Amino acid sequence: VTTPPAAPGVRSYAAIMQADRQRVLRMMHGPARATIVKAPPGAGKSALVRGIASDLVTQDESRVLPIAVMTRAQADEMTVRLHQDMPTVPIGRLHSSGAPLSGAVTALAAAHPSVVHTSTELPELILAGARVVIAPAAKWAYLPEGLRRFAWMIVDEAWQMRSDMLFHIAGIADRALFVGDPGQIASFTTLSDTERFQASPHSPIRPAMELVVRNHPDLPVHRLRYSWRLPPSAAPLVSGCWYPDVPFEAGTAPGTRSMRLARPRGRSTPRNARIHAALDQAAATDWAYLELPRTSGGPADPEIAGTLAALAHHTLTRSATVASELGHEQHGRRLTPADLAIITADNRQVAAVQTALEDLGTPPGIAVSTADRIQGREFAITYVWHSLAGQIEASAFSLTPGRMCVMASRHRHSALVVGSLGLDQSLLDYPDETPVLIGEPEPLLDPLDVHWRFAEHLYRHRVS
C-alpha cells in the first residue's frame, strides 16, 4: 500500500495515476475478455484497483462488482480503503465462517451499518444493496456454480494466484481485470508427482497469470512505470534483476528520503559493533549486507535469527527517524515497531526470529513473516534473511527468483540483508539440474543469474 506523496517528489503521483486509470478503463472496454495490469512493487496497484472499481460502480456498468484478492488481510484492507475512497457507496465483505474479520472491518461495519456490510453469504450482501463485494479468491471459489454471473470481476494480486484457484473463479464474471506484480510468487504445491501436468494448457500448479497469457497471448497489457515505494537506491536494482519485461523507475528523486540514527549506547562488543556498523551503513546508503561466518546451524540458524532480531532491536534503541516526501514525514518521524519487518524464507526461520526478539525484550509489533506471506506489504525498514544463508547448499526453493524479489522490494527507506560467508561459492557450486521439459515455457528469469546480480549489489554494501 503506497500513500501518495503530499509534496511533489520528482513526478506528480496524481497525474500519473489518473492517466493510468483512464488508459486501463479504455483497454477494458476494448474487445478482449480480460485486461492485464503489470505493476512493479509499490506502483500504486491497489489505488488503481480502487479507482477502477469506483469508475465501474459510478458508471453503473455493473450492478455488483466482485473483487477477488488473495488473502484475508488484503480483503480487510481493501474494504477499509475502498470505503474511505467512496464513503456513500454500499460495499460488502464476504468472508468464511471460520475466519474472523479484522478489528478494523468489524468496527467499520458497526460504525456505518448502511454502507459497510459483512456476511458469510453472498445473497445477503446483495440483498443489503452492496455494489462492490470483496473476498479472498478462496472464498469466491466456493460460490455455487450458476448462483450469480457478474459483468465484471477484478482480481487483485493476480500473480499470487495459482492456476487451480483461477479455475474456480474465472467463470463468475463475463470480463475480468487482472492486476498484479509479476515479480511475486504464487503459492507452491506440495504435490510430488507434478510431471504429469507438464505442458498442459490447464496445468493446476503453474502461476495463474502465466497460464492465462500462454493461452491468450493477445490480451491487452498495461504496465505501471513508477514505484512510489522503492527509493532510487533500490528501484533500478529491483527493476534490472527481476522485471525484464516491466522496467520501472522510482517516483521520488535521490535525496528525498533519509534515515537518521542516534549514537549507540551501552557497552561495545565485537558482535554489536557489527550490528551498529550495518545500521550505519544502511542509514548512509539504504542497503547493508551483514555477512556472518559460514554458519552451520541448519535452516533456522539461531545466529542468523539473533542477528536479524538485534538489527531491528537496535534500530529502535537508536531512535531511528526517517524523513521523506510524505506530509507527516517531511520533518522527520520516529520509527515504531510497526514500521519494521523481518522477512525470512520459511516458517521455522520466522519462529526462530520471534523467539530471538522475545529474548531481547524488543517491544512487540515488528512484523516477522515469510516472503510468501508478506507479499504486497510495505515497511520503512526491512531486515532480510538471505534465502541462501544457513543453507549448506543452494536448492531450487532457495533460488526461486520471486522469493528474493519480494524480500528486496518491501522497503521505503532501507533494507538490511543477513547472509553467511560463501554466498558466491554456493552459487558457483550449484549443480543446475533443472530439466528441460518439452512444451513447458522457458522461464523469464534465470535464477542463478538473478542471484549473482543481487549478490554483486550486496557485496558493495558488505559489513563483516
Added chain:
Amino acid sequence: MAYDDPMIMAEEVLAGRAFVGTCMATNVEHRETKPGNTRPSPVPLVTVRTAQRPPLPIDSTVWWATHRVKGQIRAVTPAQWQAQDEPGDRPYLVEVALLAGHQRGRLVPVAGERCTLANLDPNPTSPPRPAVKVPWTHLPQETP
C-alpha cells in the same frame, strides 16, 4: 493426517512444528470474551512443561494433536531443572489457552498427561468443487 500416530508426530517435532510436554496444571474456570462476542466463554488454561524451549513463538496456534482441541500459546517461561529431568534438558513452562473443541472444559488434558501440541490444522477444509465447464482462461485461444 494421522495426528494420533506418534511416528508422524515425531517428524513434526523434529521439523519444529510441534512439541511434546507434560501437563502440570489446568484452570478450567478461566473465561474470556472472544472477539465478536459480548459475553465471556470458557477458555481453559493449561500449563505444559517441556524439556526444551518450544520452537513456536507466543500467540502461535497449536492443536492438541490427539484430541483436535485448538489452543494458543500465551506464555513461555524457563522452569527449574529437576532431578527427574535428563542432563541436557532446559525445561520450560508453556501456558496454552484452549480456544475451541474442548467441549466447554470437558476435553482438557489432566495433570501428568503427556501431550503433543502441533502447529497444524487437523481439520482442513475440503477443496471447492471444480467448475463443470473449463473456464476460458484455461483453454487455448480459439483461432477465428
